[in-house]
Amino acid sequence: MNLTLTHSSSNLRPVIVLLGGPGSGKGTHGQTLARAFGFQHLSSGEHFRDHILRGTALGRRAQVKIEAGHLVSDEMAVGLVREMLGANPGAQGFVLDGYPRSLAQAEALQHLTSELGIVISKAVFLKVSDEEIIRRLSGRLTCRTCGATCHETYRPPAVRGVCDNCGGALFRRTDDEPSAIRERIIQFHEMTTPITDFYQSSGILIKVDAEGSPTKVSTRIMSAIDGAK
């Protein structure tokens, strides 16, 4: 599959933006998509965790937000995405996972396209029902040290209570308590609808049913992208 054909008239590198709520499988499908197209998979969550582990100024600011269960600010997220995209001059294209999280971030990315020599070619929205989000979020555990997440049922750590990534202690964020989840879902829809509207109006939005096995969902994503060319 060759997404770059769509933009063969320019030297701009294509970016696939992956959108979806917590637990929608962005990380898994981001990696699969990147492999299929020969693109670089960029996860803003992983890059923030890397900053946290290295103890950079950005990492320290991000850690405060993440520990409190808040999203990082638009300004921090934009700085990170510019760094991620700029740090891979040899990549053929990118799959962006975890960014944008707000309309302001989507607009900021659009303003960075000429500076970074990229074009946003597709925005793939992974649709998961509210009921399924509740099932997935209510079992989620977060590492106190590096911020990585796992799930007590779907993706359990090798050792109970211990982070697979760094050996730190796992805890349940207060906003992963069932009572807080409904409020987060309302917020998620409020934040995400303007982003999907934004990409819909550019004619590049693809919505994919993201429930079911990862293999089935991957197949749906690939055929949706193929069909949208």
Ligand SMILES: [Zn+2]
């Ligand atoms: Zn950890």
